[in-house]
Amino acid sequence: MPPHDRTMALLEDLIAIDSVNPSLVPGARGEAEISRRVAAECTAAGLSVEVHEVAPGRPNVVAVLEGPRPGPTLMFCGHVDTVGVAGMDQPFRPVYRDGRLYGRGAQDMKAGLAAMLGAARQIAEQGGCGRGRLVVAAVVDEEHASIGAEALAATWRADAAVVTEPTDLDIAVAHKGFEWIDIVTHGRAAHGSRPRDGRDAILRMGRVLGRLEGLDRQLQAGRAHALLGTASLHASLIGGGRELSSYPERCSVQIERRTLPGEPVGAGLEEVRGILEALRRDDAEFGGEARLVFGRAAFELAPAHRLPERLARAIESAGHQPRLVGMSFWSDASILSAAGTPTVLFGPGGAGLHSPDEYVRVDDVRVCREALVALAGDVLG
Numbered sequence: 489m490p491p492h493d494r495t496m497a498l499l500e501d502l503i504a505i506d507s508v509n510p511s512l513v514p515g516a517r518g519e520a521e522i523s524r525r526v527a528a529e530c531t532a533a534g535l536s537v538e539v540h541e542v543a544p545g546r547p548n549v550v551a552v553l554e555g556p557r558p559g560p561t562l563m564f565c566g567h568v569d570t571v572g573v574a575g576m577d578q579p580f581r582p583v584y585r586d587g588r589l590y591g592r593g594a595q596d597m598k599a600g601l602a603a604m605l606g607a608a609r610q611i612a613e614q615g616g617c618g619r620g621r622l623v624v625a626a627v628v629d630e631e632h633a634s635i636g637a638e639a640l641a642a643t644w645r646a647d648a649a650v651v652t653e654p655t656d657l658d659i660a661v662a663h664k665g666f667e668w669i670d671i672v673t674h675g676r677a678a679h680g681s682r683p684r685d686g687r688d689a690i691l692r693m694g695r696v697l698g699r700l701e702g703l704d705r706q707l708q709a710g711r712a713h714a715l716l717g718t719a720s721l722h723a724s725l726i727g728g729g730r731e732l733s734s735y736p737e738r739c740s741v742q743i744e745r746r747t748l749p750g751e752p753v754g755a756g757l758e759e760v761r762g763i764l765e766a767l768r769r770d771d772a773e774f775g776g777e778a779r780l781v782f783g784r785a786a787f788e789l790a791p792a793h794r795l796p797e798r799l800a801r802a803i804e805s806a807g808h809q810p811r812l813v814g815m816s817f818w819s820d821a822s823i824l825s826a827a828g829t830p831t832v833l834f835g836p837g838g839a840g841l842h843s844p845d846e847y848v849r850v851d852d853v854r855v856c857r858e859a860l861v862a863l864a865g866d867v868l869g
């Protein structure tokens with residue numbers, strides 16, 4: 489039986505609203521309806537609500553609970569979009585089983601969203617903030633290009649922010665960044681029987697791939713971040729050639745390079761350009777180039793910042809012993825943090841994120857909410 493508190497009821501509502509990201513899945517519903525639900529929840533809780541349409545039909549919701557005295561700004565932030573639902577029978581039907589709640593977005597990250605909205609409601613009902621302000625931000629498009637977080641970071645700063653992505657109730661103070669790099673090698677098309685005329689773009693890409701494998705070995709044997717391990721790369725997509733009997737004039741490979749804090753976006757591209765340069769030095773006929781398709785920086789909270797320690801106390805008071813961890817996935821924390829807001833990730837546990845069997849642990853949602861209430865009591869008390 490579902491333990492029916494208001495936060496779980498809200499979470500069921502949020503899962504039942506299709507908010508698949510339309511940039512990820514063409515024609516998908518997007519965030520308009522779920523943002524309306526979030527705004528209604530914040531209004532009912534007594535917060536003042538701003539809705540900001542970041543792109544047509546894609547509104548961010550920012551709700552503020554202002555204290556009577558000046559003080560710090562504490563932000564809770566979560567994204568309202570989800571990935572697609574391929575392979576799921578009833579993705580928008582929340583189902584309880586064995587202390588878990590299943591459904592698309594249950595873990596990533598409607599549970600975190602419900603926990604932070606539940607916390608805001610509880611804080612408001614308990615008399616609000618003593619000082620400063622609580623900002624609750626629900627943003628669009630995290631699963632694609634994070635236009636929501638970018639719009640939020642352009643107008644809102646906070647002294648501390650908690651992004652309630654799923655962390656198994658641990659406190660994540662770092663995650664990796666990434667670069668998507670497109671590499672093309674050039675050849676010359678010719679009949680397959682005429683080796684003097686043809687230049688094989690695919691075999692030339694083979695040279696690139698060999699060097700990339702070496703670079704990956706080097707990265708994975710190199711500097712390891714205490715929480716994140718090493719940087720790495722892998723080849724994701726490859727294409728080239730027209731038919732069996734011809735020399736291919738073009739081959740393309742897209743790689744992903746995962747980066748560590750301290751590596752700027754573009755570091756991976758420079759490495760690849762270095763490889764192409766070296767291959768050109770070996771063989772004047774070698775032709776190839778690389779460009780950055782998309783990249784996002786890694787994230788790390790300054791080690792001396794007190795937010796993790798204060799949040800740890802808050803989580804302990806809610807009955808859980810958290811660890812300091814790094815996450816492997818990228819998140820909006822990178823954008824908030826780069827814009828000057830000290831940020832951590834903290835959210836409920838579960839499994840199956842981005843897969844058909846996504847669930848969140850019901851007890852964790854309550855612990856997450858209670859911990860956020862306690863943190864606000866500490867920071868804004």
Ligand SMILES: [Zn+2]
Pocket residue numbers: 567596597630653
């Ligand atoms: Zn997420």
